[in-house]
Amino acid sequence: MGENGTYYRSFVTLLIVVSLAFGWLLLPYYSAIFWGAVLAVSFSPLHRRITERFPRYPNLSALATLLICLVIVIFPLLVLISALLREGALIYQRLESGELSLGLYYERIVDALPDSVHQLLQELGLGDMFSLQEKLSAGALEGSKFIAGQAVNIGQNTAGVLISLGIMLYLLFFLLRDGAHLARTVKLLMPLDDEHKLMLIQKFITVVRATIKGNIVVAATQGALGGFIFWVLGIEGALLWGVIMAFLSLLPAVGAAIIWFPVAVYFLVTGAYVDATILIAFGVFVIGLVDNILRPLLVGKDTKMPDYVVLVSTLGGLATFGLNGFVIGPLLAALFMSVWSLFPAAIKTHHGR
Structure with a gap:
């Protein structure tokens, strides 16, 4: 038993070292x-x-x-x-x-x-x-x-x-x-029960697809619409502002309105009432409704995390991984919540043995 235990620990150590070295290589x-x-x-x-x-x-x-x-x-x-x-x-x-x-x-x-x-x-x-x-x-x-x-x-x-x-x-x-x-x-x-393995794999696939198909597609649509209305109104750098609105649309409680609303205010205070009305109406009834219409179609209800978790994990992912963090942050948050949801069952399984 002692020799088997030593062999097992040595092999696991070697496995970890080789895996870390390979990860460093990539x-x-x-x-x-x-x-x-x-x-x-x-x-x-x-x-x-x-x-x-x-x-x-x-x-x-x-x-x-x-x-x-x-x-x-x-x-x-x-x-x-x-x-x-x-x-x-x-x-x-x-x-x-x-x-x-x-x-x-x-x-x-x-x-x-x-x-x-x-x-x-x-x-x-x-x-x-x-x-x-x-x-x-x-x-x-x-x-x-x-x-x-x-x-x-x-x-x-x-x-x-x-x-x-x-x-x-x-x-x-x-x-x-x-x-x-x-x-x-x-x-x-994976050193888990079959049921837990299936749950984690499905969660990984679901979150990746939801982030790409849902969040990014919705953000790209809102950014494209925002850039379009800026171009129609003759605002300088419509493409650049559209891309910025797309990125901001990925963040709950922020959204594209942080860009188009100040522009609408500028139109109002400078007397461009027609442009202000058009921009506000388009922002509220077109850009704003995209999230409510497209997201439920592209992302299932079961995949949605609380907005505060999405916001914090996305910002943390951006700070840690750069642009890749838009996907990595929510993915790690979803896996974190899934693993902790499995923890009670894992404890019961351990004590049952």
């Missing part, structure tokens, strides 16, 4: 690997249908699904990123040259306010218009500088971007083709 391309797995989970139902029609051609089925993924997701995303970076760089040039100034817009809003509001601002210590103008202009300049810097970085690191994209597509092909076998292997290796 760390530079973890984003490509992660998104390859996410897309494989998201497109597995489509791949299953194609495989049912062509059961003798697994490679062809995986390739067909991969091409559909390229057309639906990857190519449009690359075009959007390219246009976004180009527009961000252009806005940065206009801000730096002084042609565009947020401080000027703030000055127009303040000038249009009644004297009672001016007095209230003075009492609250917000009457230093010049200081606020400088802060707004500096903040806008820093934000646009970041986007312009990202454009330069991507241009300088084109080889790295292409390698990551190639790894993601290569991995996606094999995950689609061999995904069922890999899932059975993972399920077999």
